[in-house]
Amino acid sequence: MVPTAWHARRPGAGSGPVAAVSGSAVSGRSTGPAVEVEHLHKRFGDFAAVRDVSFEVARGETFGLLGPNGAGKTTTISMLCTLVHPTSGGARVAGADVVGERGKVRSRIGLVFQEPTVDEYLTAEENLRFHAELYGVPPASLGPRLDQILEMVELKDRRHEVVENFSGGMRRRLEIGRGLLHSPRVLFLDEPTVGLDPQTRAHIWTYIETLRRAEQTTILLTTHYMDEAEHCDRIAIIDHGEIVALDSPDALKAAVGRDRIEIAVPDAHGAIAALDERLGVEATVSEGMVAFYVTDGEEFVPRLFAESGLAIHSVRMSRPTLDDVFMAYTGRTIRDAEASAADHMRTSPHMLARHR
Ligand SMILES: Nc1ncnc2c1ncn2[C@@H]1O[C@H](COP(=O)(O)OP(=O)(O)OP(=O)(O)O)[C@@H](O)[C@H]1O
Numbered sequence: 615m616v617p618t619a620w621h622a623r624r625p626g627a628g629s630g631p632v633a634a635v636s637g638s639a640v641s642g643r644s645t646g647p648a649v650e651v652e653h654l655h656k657r658f659g660d661f662a663a664v665r666d667v668s669f670e671v672a673r674g675e676t677f678g679l680l681g682p683n684g685a686g687k688t689t690t691i692s693m694l695c696t697l698v699h700p701t702s703g704g705a706r707v708a709g710a711d712v713v714g715e716r717g718k719v720r721s722r723i724g725l726v727f728q729e730p731t732v733d734e735y736l737t738a739e740e741n742l743r744f745h746a747e748l749y750g751v752p753p754a755s756l757g758p759r760l761d762q763i764l765e766m767v768e769l770k771d772r773r774h775e776v777v778e779n780f781s782g783g784m785r786r787r788l789e790i791g792r793g794l795l796h797s798p799r800v801l802f803l804d805e806p807t808v809g810l811d812p813q814t815r816a817h818i819w820t821y822i823e824t825l826r827r828a829e830q831t832t833i834l835l836t837t838h839y840m841d842e843a844e845h846c847d848r849i850a851i852i853d854h855g856e857i858v859a860l861d862s863p864d865a866l867k868a869a870v871g872r873d874r875i876e877i878a879v880p881d882a883h884g885a886i887a888a889l890d891e892r893l894g895v896e897a898t899v900s901e902g903m904v905a906f907y908v909t910d911g912e913e914f915v916p917r918l919f920a921e922s923g924l925a926i927h928s929v930r931m932s933r934p935t936l937d938d939v940f941m942a943y944t945g946r947t948i949r950d951a952e953a954s955a956a957d958h959m960r961t962s963p964h965m966l967a968r969h970r
């Protein structure tokens with residue numbers, strides 16, 4: 615297991631215990647990190663959904679929690695947004711304690727939930743005005759702020775239209791705009807692009823980049839899309855409620871440092887045994903292919919054909935991806951993990967019942 619306590623720390627950050635964050639050193643707009651999480655733990659009955667999670671997010675950073683269905687991403691975010699009470703451990707968000715200073719945390723953050731929450735029967739602008747009222751945005755600054763936000767999420771022309779008529783991507787953009795309206799210091803985005811087509815997903819990422827540049831907002835988001843995690847400055851890979859790796863996407867991939875080879879063969883189990891015996895590689899079956907890692911794929915492939923004695927239908931070689939990082943730390947791909955999580959849900963109907 616990767617030791618999260620030190621591994622999860624931002625490079626260059628102080629090396630003292632994060633316990634110091636629960637003191638008075640970090641407050642308001644101090645120079646401390648935007649988010650400081652210390653040994654956060656959440657149990658639902660006997661089930662540990664989040665286990666001993668610790669990490670820091672620097673101000674202005676885009677930080678991603680990447681993991682399969684049921685990994686504990688929403689539960690972690692919910693604790694940081696004060697919506698779920700931690701079983702143990704703690705966190706400070708924008709300088710305020712998520713347990714002792716819930717009001718302060720709430721006023722300093724923006725939150726875009728995984729499930730849609732905009733009101734379909736109101737117009738885009740009415741949704742935003744309602745939110746502004748809840749957050750006490752001063753009336754004098756509201757007009758220009760509305761214009762700015764609607765422009766940023768490209769809904770200025772549709773501001774007076776009811777949300778019922780909006781596409782999935784437009785609704786998501788409105789939700790992101792609403793999360794930003796009160797100029798939060800930290801914006802939480804739980805699966806900002808789930809269910810959207812690739813083009814709209816790419817568009818949403820453009821907004822996220824724009825807003826980061828325009829407002830220097832710290833962004834903490836969750837995703838189970840590997841390609842999206844690449845947009846983050848750093849990511850924490852979370853599996854079964856635990857952080858198994860944390861670093862920049864490039865550093866994580868460099869640390870894996872091996873090429874992935876996948877072969878299609880008629881008899882996968884026979885091939886695994888032959889690869890072990892004749893070439894000394896340990897292979898597994900992944901998504902119907904026999905997959906393994908080698909240090910130099912280009913040199914290995916000719917040997918594979920010459921020495922394995924296998925009837926190989928096709929070969930695929932890839933440089934390390936975040937999926938390989940996930941595989942290196944968990945022993946399975948994120949898609950396999952999602953498939954087994956879905957099976958588990960099907961065979962354990964009580965897991966579907968959610969209660970705080
Ligand atoms: N209120 C609850 N009561 C009981 N179990 C819960 C509750 N909330 C979450 N869980 C369980 O905790 C685990 C983590 O759930 P969570 O929603 O945090 O996962 P996730 O990583 O956000 O997954 P997804 O990618 O599907 O959104 C799951 O096994 C889930 O069933």
Ligand SMILES: [Mg+2]
Nearest residue numbers: 687688689728
């Ligand atoms: Mg979730």
